[in-house]
Amino acid sequence: QVQLVQSGAEVKKPGSSVKVSCKASGGTFSSYAISWVRQAPGQGLEWMGRIIPILGIANYAQKFQGRVTITADKSTSTAYMELSSLRSEDTAVYYCARERDGYNPFDYWGQGTLVTVSS
């Protein structure tokens, strides 16, 4: 059974950075892309970017280009999402999700990590 376990909640100051981890177990980590999706309070889902661990290639939503970095460590089956220059609008729950092959649905999700940006 695939599980994605994310790191705990964070409180950050405006202008700082946050790095959220997503550790996979129960599957072949490197073979599947991992996406990051965020959800601001009371809002919908917003895709941020993805990485294919076996290739180490990431791509990002234009909105986050230059502020987000997604990486993966194959040795620990862990993906990371780092967001810099934080502002209050970045307060959200951040999810990682595994993409299944074929039509790329997100079939497994992490439990979510609340990032609060506040002075």
Next chain:
Amino acid sequence: DIQMTQSPSSLSASVGDRVTITCRASQSISSYLNWYQQKPGKAPKLLIYAASSLQSGVPSRFSGSGSGTDFTLTISSLQPEDFATYYCQQSYSTEMYTFGQGTKLEIK
């Protein structure tokens, strides 16, 4: 970017009702359309992938249809546990996935 437009944004229905939610893409996405259910405080859950394929473990009262730009999610007979928010998502463009704005399904 491919825009996804869901309708309605909210919906009131009763247990036993048949409910349909629609999703329209701004350009053709073939069958690269997925549906998710999200309950408060929980991660989204995959219901339907490839427009019409039922995810393992999902009750058969959920079904999806469509291709190209127009898609629907149908719940044939609403159960109490189905009251949640539903999102469509296009996975056609791996450079930029996008979600619909969501449909909140409430008890009438």
